[in-house]
Amino acid sequence: MSELITEHCNLLEQWKENNQFYQDRDDILNDFHTELSRLQSSNIVTFRQEINKVTTLLCTNIINLNELILTFFLDYFIQLLKQWRELTYFHDSNDSDTFENLSIILKCYSHDLMNELLVQEFIQCLITIARIGKDMFTNRNIPVITRMLNAYTDIESSNRHYFMQVSQFDDSILKCLCTPYTVEVFDQFKLSVKSEERTPTEDFVFDGLFGHVSLMNREKLQEQALDLRKYLLASISDLLDTFEISYNEWSESAVKILTDLTTLFLYSVQLTIVNDICQDVQQHICDTAIRILVIPTYRSMKLNNNCLQYIYMGTSNDKTLDHLQSQKLTSTMFNIANLFKNEGEIQFNVYRILAAIMIEEDIKRLDGTGAIAKVFLDQLTEIKDRSGWEVRVRNLLTSLKILLQHDQIRDEIHTQNGVSLFIYCATMTKYDTLIRQRALENLLIMSFNEKVHLDLKENTTFMTYIKSISEDSTESDLQRAAQSLLWMLTKDETSKESIDNKTPKMTYDIMISYSHKDKDLCFQLYDRLQKDNFRVWIDRDQMHGTPLESMSNAIENSEFVFLCMSDAYKQSGYCKMEAYYALERQCCIIPLVMKSQYKPDGWLGIVVTGRMRIDFPKYGFEDAYNKLMIEIDRHRKERKKESHPHHHDIPVTIKPSDNTPFKEDKVIEKIVFQAKSDHCLPSNIEQWTVDDVQQFLIKQQFENFLPICSRMNGTRLVQLYQMCMKNSPVMFQSLNNQLAMTNIEKKKSMIEIVEYLQFLDDLKPFVPISREKTEVIGSRSTLCVLI
16 A cells, blocks of 8 residues: 555545545646556556545546646556457456546546547447447446546537547447347337336446447448448337337336437438338338337427427338328327317428328318418428528428429419419529429429419529520439429410321330339339330430420320329329320320329329229239330221321331221211390200300300310309319310311311400309319319410
8 A cells, every 4th residue: 555645646536525626736647657657567466456536536627637647548458448348357446446437537537539540449349249249238347438428429529519420439339239239229228118217237328339320421420321221220110109108107218218319210210211121110210110109108309309200210111101191190190180280390390291291082072272281381491591400491492392292272362372482492592403403393393383383484583594504504303393493484386286296107115204203113114015016115214404395296196195193103293294285185095003092183083084094003014004005006996997098107016907998987967056136045054955055155156165064054054163173274175076076177277275265254253152162172273274
């Protein structure tokens, strides 16, 4: 025993009792260094006792340590660390206690903590823990490793205020997490969730290892995300299952660990990855999250929000989205919104999920489409100028893009001035390319509303901007969005020109309109059609940088247009633009189902109504392809019978004989309609006869409607009115198509837009109010397709 050390330690004890800390006494520290150095070389047993006594007092910050004593302590700590790593057990409790004391001291001195020899030795310790597993995880000195690890994390993340640069500790920490024993720690944790106290092993895993990973460099973490998911996502799922069953018994510390873990996997490791091997697990997590959210008594608002974020992230994966939609969760989500009606963030996430999972029928049953639009627009207004919120802005615009497929919500967004927000996001150079692209894509969908179309066209500043982007941008996706919107706003074609300008000879047999998400099946179909000698136009590069003229020319010069239908197709403004243009050009449209059990609704359902659909998932590729060939053959034979138009030879087995006899067209006499001066219309339109309808059309000078409506009575005329009010642009096109087919004299005539709108206005007073109210919901603009 050193009397000098004992004397100084007694003095330090007195200072400690008197709360006299942070004293400057280099003389005492120098004496400690001299005596400890002497004992280390002469009497190792006494040295261990004395250094334990000294460090026990110095770790309480009684004296500000100088460089001399710190260097001595650092060298000895490295020695102990190596001894611990090599499983050379400490000789007595003095070594173990000193190991603890020195870790406390060095934690306060970052310069010494980052000593290269110490860092490398600590990394080797972590590698050893990962290699050996349980014996190291449960070692009595594991709290020292946890303390050191937290200290390094604090240093490299500026006290956890910022994400770290790539750290030299990253690989060894990830190795510790991706070991079989880490899964056992999760299992043990499930058995101890009632306790407020955490075991040293739990602290090492959940506080130390996961604490570092939560602040790890994002790119580095993404490189390792698959491994972390492979080893630990199932354990996260099991924890959520346990919480769902016994949430009332969980301690606050256990709830915090679960919340931190779900946050880490939500924002850092990510829940959903396309073609993920953990598909079943992530779907199970979504199901469990829903059950947790409907628990009447909830423990953690942050955890509840994480559960919603998990579900929302799940919607970005096609398979998980299909799973969620099959659960018919719309009413459940609204119940959750009501349960947390005072929590803005939760409300917002509920509506984001609804945006992804709702179908057209869900939207029609809603009373509050305006409320949904308001939640998103208010959120966008609130954060659009906040620095660091770009990811949320991008996600908001993506959710709005999905919602805009529903005309009711699209029109609500227009009413609530959403267009100006989209223009702001599209034109602000502070935003990245993807945000501006999403905003332009949303404006493209909005432009199908007549008023929005005209407002955008009259906004000269905005028109100049998108013209500049469409011509000069080097970002292909952004350029495509600008080109598409510019094309929609400036194309000056009408249905009449569509009919007049059709060329007698087509450049292509088939144009394939598809969403890039369905590219695998579409490309397979394209390759097969090419093999069978069809001339096919398809954009294999998502139209990146492709002029819109290429698309429009392909539609104008194709005998058939295939619409490859799926949720992704319906949500795409580009696909809607192609489908409507094909309808405007009176193309022969054949709808193809791309996703299992998909049923088109909304605008897409209207476009394909009455058309034979070829369901590839239902029949399998070969059988569906054969059905498609039969459908092509049927259309071609029908056209031959009707008017003998010039058309291309049919490839392979379905090619008809060139000697197939044609029947002469039957001569149809022109029907002459005459006005009756003494005719009076009944006040109730449903009592109108066929003659009453004809007289109404003659007196109102709707001559072009006579060939179409000549056999309708009043009830049928009301039904026509209702169809026009519900889907105005499509009905406008359909009426012109029918007029063209009933044109006996072969002279070019069509219903003009003004005539069509006047027809609806003149008929409106005769339509019963009850009928009008029930059918006009969701009416579409006529000009949105034609201009």
